[in-house]
Amino acid sequence: xxxxxxxxxxxxxxxxxxxxxxxxNALNIALGGNVRIVPVLGSVTHQHRVERVLDAFEVQxxxxxxxxxxxxxxxxxxxxxxxxxVFGTYRAADAARRTGVEAFVLISTDKAVxxxxxxxxxxxxxxxxxQAFAREGGTTRYCMVRFGNVLGSSGSVVPLFKKQIEKGGxxxxxxxxxxxxxxxxxxxxxxxxxxxxxGQGGDVFVLDMGASIKIVDLASRMIHLSGLExxxxxxxxxxxxxxxxxxxxxxxxxxxLLIGENVSDTEHPLIMRAEELELPWPYLRxxxxxxxxxxxxxxxxxxxxxxxxxxxxxxxxxDICDHVWESHRLRSNGCSL
Numbered sequence: 001x002x003x004x005x006x007x008x009x010x011x012x013x014x015x016x017x018x019x020x021x022x023x024x025n026a027l028n029i030a031l032g033g034n035v036r037i038v039p040v041l042g043s044v045t046h047q048h049r050v051e052r053v054l055d056a057f058e059v060q061x062x063x064x065x066x067x068x069x070x071x072x073x074x075x076x077x078x079x080x081x082x083x084x085x086v087f088g089t090y091r092a093a094d095a096a097r098r099t100g101v102e103a104f105v106l107i108s109t110d111k112a113v114x115x116x117x118x119x120x121x122x123x124x125x126x127x128x129x130x131q132a133f134a135r136e137g138g139t140t141r142y143c144m145v146r147f148g149n150v151l152g153s154s155g156s157v158v159p160l161f162k163k164q165i166e167k168g169g170x171x172x173x174x175x176x177x178x179x180x181x182x183x184x185x186x187x188x189x190x191x192x193x194x195x196x197x198x199g200q201g202g203d204v205f206v207l208d209m210g211a212s213i214k215i216v217d218l219a220s221r222m223i224h225l226s227g228l229e230x231x232x233x234x235x236x237x238x239x240x241x242x243x244x245x246x247x248x249x250x251x252x253x254x255x256x257l258l259i260g261e262n263v264s265d266t267e268h269p270l271i272m273r274a275e276e277l278e279l280p281w282p283y284l285r286x287x288x289x290x291x292x293x294x295x296x297x298x299x300x301x302x303x304x305x306x307x308x309x310x311x312x313x314x315x316x317x318x319d320i321c322d323h324v325w326e327s328h329r330l331r332s333n334g335c336s337l
């Protein structure tokens with residue numbers, strides 16, 4: 001059982017930080033613990049701030065979960081998505097190296113495997129950075145844990161379906177055949193801790209999430225668990241209708257957890273170790289510099305081209321854009337949004 005003396009919460013959303021601090025303080029009291037919970041406002045993209053916090057509290061392990069992860073939003077806000085997901089990871093990982101952090105664990109995603117969206121491509125880029133850092137040597141152990149959707153987490157379909165059911169429907173599903181992997185918050189958190197402890201350096205851990213399930217089946221199950229029935233052609237007297245709205249930008253019908261076939265077991269039955277393609281640090285550093293310059297110029301096309309070059313299997317599902325850049329382009333051409 002882990003018995004930390006300090007738990008530092010580093011978060012740029014004031015409200016989210018307030019919420020988790022309140023929840024953890026209540027839990028700490030209920031369990032009779034004496035963990036010091038420290039809320040710190042800051043962004044992972046500000047490396048000096050991260051370094052000062054890691055150094056001040058002599059942090060031993062970093063669990064890096066900071067990411068923009070809502071696929072359509074990141075698809076339409078390319079620059080901020082890349083700056084936060086790629087450079088936030090890069091700078092936080094570099095800060096950990098500079099301050100002697102023992103272990104740095106990246107919370108990754110199944111969307112990083114053969115991505116069709118910027119969110120997945122940016123998370124795979126972040127994985128590549130950590131793999132390269134690990135091969136460069138040093139005292140910090142870098143690893144990443146890749147898994148699918150967490151039930152009830154921020155952005156999960158479960159709270160959305162619940163609200164829609166409470167309002168009398170309809171419950172909206174993008175496609176009748178869309179599937180996803182799911183895991184509960186306690187399951188995911190426990191396995192992340194286990195995987196982080198096993199990491200030797202550059203490990204890509206993949207959690208066994210069982211079989212993927214159809215989102216429409218999840219919606220139907222939630223409707224029935226609410227004591228209601230689905231209204232459709234077979235049951236016109238049902239209370240809640242399920243509507244199909246179409247796949248969103250960057251969304252695909254199913255997710256994968258492995259890029260290649262080279263995977264091995266670990267000492268934990270629900271955690272696998274994947275051997276994935278790696279890229280050398282000098283090459284990645286050059287690409288990071290190019291992406292950084294392109295982001296600051298709002299050059300979305302160049303950012304897209306570099307992602308296509310760096311990320312193996314990246315296949316954008318459509319034209320990516322950035323709302324700010326697109327608005328500026330339209331005004332320059334005498335148009336208005």
